[in-house]
Amino acid sequence: MKITKLAKGISLKRPLEGGNEDQLKVVRQVLADVRAQGDTAVRTYTEKWDGFAPDKLHVTKEEIEAGANALDAQLYTDLKEAADNIRLYHEQQMLTGYRLDLADGSWLGQRITALDAVGLYVPGGTAAYPSSVLMNVIPAQVAGVKRIVITSPAGRDGHLPVGVLAAAHILGVEEIYKIGGAQAIAALAYGTETISAVDKITGPGNIFVALAKREVFGEVAIDMIAGPSEIAVLADETAFADEIAADLLSQAEHDKMACPILVTTSEELAHRVAIEVEKQLVTLPRAEVARASVENFGAIYIAETMADAVDAINSLAPEHLEVVTKNAEAVAEKVRHAGGIFIGRYSSEPVGDYFAGTNHVLPTNSTARFASGLNVDDFLKKSSIVYYSEKTWAANAPKIARLARMEGLEGHARAVESRGWEKE
Known part of the structure; x- marks a missing residue:
């Protein structure tokens, strides 16, 4: 990994690799075709890109059961315990509405309601992600979403990974479709003969999924446009080089465009980590992917002071940040992004x-810098409530009318003034 002295006050930026015009053109064509042709287009694109021709898009209960039964028993237990941990954490995020009582019986309030239907995209392709099932489904369940749909690309044999099916089985999700890519996003956003449209789409995917989510935003809600994985490690001389190298590679193996970065106050650690990364790459099964990530987007920065290092981290605003230093909790308190x-x-x-x-x-x-990770609030919406009594209206109607006329909106003023006398 390239080692660079961090100049004081420098702003670190993640090297970006976004979609190009050709990819966007493909995505827009897929969206248009699925909107116009429904299941037919979904099947066509699934055969073209995923390598199998689905006679049915829906995963049956029998397939879900078979997948759960095929998973190693200990792994099933581990998944279930992870699900319990995730549920406990997210239950703490649940919001409640409120009512603010005013004079004369008037009141204001906020009502919290869950979304009716959400579509959760679970990536496939080069790896299977049962953990993504847990991370997307559980916050939606805690929020109270009634209809939860999973889409995930199947293998060339037409089956989803048993881990994905087992995770869905643990959570009781039964509406699952074996489709991926932009065609899955289109089906969730617009609906087809088989798949009813949803209100929001969450979950990460490849560049075509990301571009598709961006294109359908407004027709449906989305969680975010997820890019390649990132990890920044903030470390000092107390950290162990082999452990830091392993952590950097844990994200580098995700994607050739993943971004592993170390910011450290120790020049010795910097050089030892660089050596360890090369050493560990030799035996890493996904070495080709990880090496491309390390060489194209990885970096090690040496900062003069911990304050400079923290400033660099805040400018980078990484997806994941590890703080491996003396007084790590105190250092982490200074991280804002x-x-x-x-x-x-x-x-x-x-x-x-x-x-x-x-x-x-x-x-x-x-x-x-401005966004949060997926949480229960992503699956809730808030409605404001106003109840004015006659006395409160009478006291405030002239003020409201004056404000409306100041903005040139006579209809607004008349609307509030039209009340308050006996009607025949």
């Missing part, structure tokens, strides 16, 4: 990916 923060030697990023209970769907591309 990160999707997920992992404090101390034993809080390696995969702890959050799979088991601790926090959500692993997190903002990328420095959007942690």
Whole structure:
């Protein structure tokens, strides 16, 4: 990995790789075709890109049961325990409405209601992600969403990974479709003969999924535009080079465009981590993917002070941040921009990916400056409520009318003034 001295005050930026015009053109064609042709277009694109021709898009209850039974018993138990941890964490996020009582019987309020239907995209392709099922479904269930739909690309044999099916089985989700890519996003957004449209789409995917989500936004809600995975490690001389290297590679193996970065105050650690990364790449099964990530988007920065290092992290606003330093909790308190923060030697990023209970769907591309990870609030909406009594109306109607006329909206003024006398 390239080692660079961090100049004081420098702003770190993630090297971006976005969709190009050709990819966007493909996505727009897919969306238009699915909107016009429904299931026919979904099947056509599934055969073209996923390598199998689905006679049925829906995963049957029998297939879900078979997948759950095929998973190793210990893994099923582990998934269930992870689900319990995730549910416990997200239950703490549940919002309640409120009522603000005013004079003369008037009141204002806010009502919290769950979305009616959500579509949860679970990535496939080069890897299977049962954990994404848990991370997307559980917050929606805690929120009270009644209809939860999963779409995920099947293998060339037409089957979803048994881990994905087992996770759905644990959570009791039965509406699952074996489709992926932009055609899945289109089906969820517009509906087809088989798939009813949803109100919101969540979950990460490849560049075609990301572009499709961006295109359908407004027709439906989306959680975020998820880019390639990122990890930043903030470390000092107390960290162990082999552990830091392993953590960097844990995200580098996701994607050739993943971004692994170390910011450290220790020049010795920087050089040792660079050596360890090369050493560990030799035996990593996904070495080709990880090496491309490390060489094209990875970096090690040496900061003069911890304050400079923290400033660099805040400018980067990474998806995942590990703080492996002396007084790690105090250092982490100074971090303002990160999707997920992992404090101390034993809080390696995969702890959050799979088991601790926090959500692993997190903002990328420095959007942690203004965005949050997936949570229960993503599946709720808030309605404001106004109840004015006659006395409150009488006291305030002239004020409201004056404000309306100041803006040139006579109809508004007349609407509020039209009340208050006996009508024949």
